[in-house]
Amino acid sequence: MTKHSQIIEKKFRRFLGNANEALLANLRSGPNRSAYTADAVIEAAKKRLRESLNATETLEAIREIASNLLGCETMVLLSFDRKTDVFYPFWSFGIDVAKRSMMDALEEPASYCAALGSTYIARDLEDQGSSKEHPKVSVFVPIRCNGGIKAVLALLQFLPQKLGIDMVDNEIFHILSEEAGGTLFCQTHAAPATNTLERNS
Amino acid sequence: MAPRKILLVDDSKTALLMERSMVERHSPYQCVTASNGLEALEKAQSECPDLVVMDVVMPHMNGFEVCKKMREEEKTKRIPIILVTTRGEEAYIEAGFQSGCNDYITKPINGQEFLKLLQSYLGE
Numbered sequence: 276m277t278k279h280s281q282i283i284e285k286k287f288r289r290f291l292g293n294a295n296e297a298l299l300a301n302l303r304s305g306p307n308r309s310a311y312t313a314d315a316v317i318e319a320a321k322k323r324l325r326e327s328l329n330a331t332e333t334l335e336a337i338r339e340i341a342s343n344l345l346g347c348e349t350m351v352l353l354s355f356d357r358k359t360d361v362f363y364p365f366w367s368f369g370i371d372v373a374k375r376s377m378m379d380a381l382e383e384p385a386s387y388c389a390a391l392g393s394t395y396i397a398r399d400l401e402d403q404g405s406s407k408e409h410p411k412v413s414v415f416v417p418i419r420c421n422g423g424i425k426a427v428l429a430l431l432q433f434l435p436q437k438l439g440i441d442m443v444d445n446e447i448f449h450i451l452s453e454e455a456g457g458t459l460f461c462q463t464h465a466a467p468a469t470n471t472l473e474r475n476s
Numbered sequence: 477m478a479p480r481k482i483l484l485v486d487d488s489k490t491a492l493l494m495e496r497s498m499v500e501r502h503s504p505y506q507c508v509t510a511s512n513g514l515e516a517l518e519k520a521q522s523e524c525p526d527l528v529v530m531d532v533v534m535p536h537m538n539g540f541e542v543c544k545k546m547r548e549e550e551k552t553k554r555i556p557i558i559l560v561t562t563r564g565e566e567a568y569i570e571a572g573f574q575s576g577c578n579d580y581i582t583k584p585i586n587g588q589e590f591l592k593l594l595q596s597y598l599g600e
Contacts, residue, residue, distance in 0.1 A: 312498050312587020319494035326489075339490035342562060346584040436564045436582045 313443045320447050324454040333458045338368050346437035347430045353385050354426045385427040388415035394448040416448045420456035479506040480598040483525035485516040487534045513537025520552045527597050532561035543575035556597045
């Protein structure tokens with residue numbers, strides 16, 4: 276463990292207490308979608324993002340990918356201000372992030388994800404006792420642009436039929452991390468903060 | 477013999493891309509697509525598909541309504557319909573079957589199970 280990661284762990288020890296090893300072990304051994312058809316899922320995610328030409332289209336692509344490919348219909352994109360080290364809601368779907376308590380709850384795991392520089396899986400913020408085999412989780416995906424992390428996508432409250440995070444999901448998190456940031460944060464005009472509460476597939 | 481034809485219906489470009497890619501890469505079936513309920517009804521008439529795979533929540537006309545309409549039309553009433561949605565609640569599934577669908581699956585789709593289901597309707 277590097278000195279840097281030791282500092283991060285120390286800083287976020289309280290949060291790490293929730294994302295315990297047993298939880299992560301269960302997630303790693305969760306049900307796998309067929310590798311046989313993984314290519315189709317991964318190709319759809321990549322193509323959808325690459326065909327999105329502006330911020331509005333990219334946000335819709337993120338929503339569709341989360342809903343159709345990952346099984347998550349509640350999400351927040353938190354933009355990261357490096358100067359102040361503060362996250363603020365850039366866009367959300369299915370949840371009201373105007374509530375201060377929600378932002379407070381998201382800030383720690385989002386900060387941890389940004390510091391790690393990789394996808395971070397944690398016990399769901401509202402999990403009151405799901406089974407050990409299928410714990411409810413939230414996933415925090417760093418959104419990159421020009422080599423830097425510009426935002427964190429928080430995927431909250433996965434659908435009940437979604438029983439685990441598999442290797443296809445991990446590949447989609449990676450695609451979102453590498454490809455969603457371009458039109459959102461690397462162009463002159465970024466989309467304004469928006470909030471959408473209704474829409475199901 | 478002409479390849480079996482599937483009408484894929486979803487207002488999500490992502491879902492259509494994925495379903496189409498799964499079918500075309502891993503099965504012998506041919507695909508046509510529609511992105512809303514009205515277009516689905518038109519294509520069900522004009523394309524005469526062997527199977528319809530359809531999302532439920534869509535603009536203009538939802539999957540349940542399209543299902544009912546298709547069952548009323550002579551030309552489309554025998555076409556098998558699989559509804560695909562994120563909603564797995566019992567009441568929703570029941571509403572799907574009441575509208576006349578043959579099968580009901582939830583997103584995110586398991587590719588292998590999806591292809592097996594298609595095969596059960598269309599054969600090898």
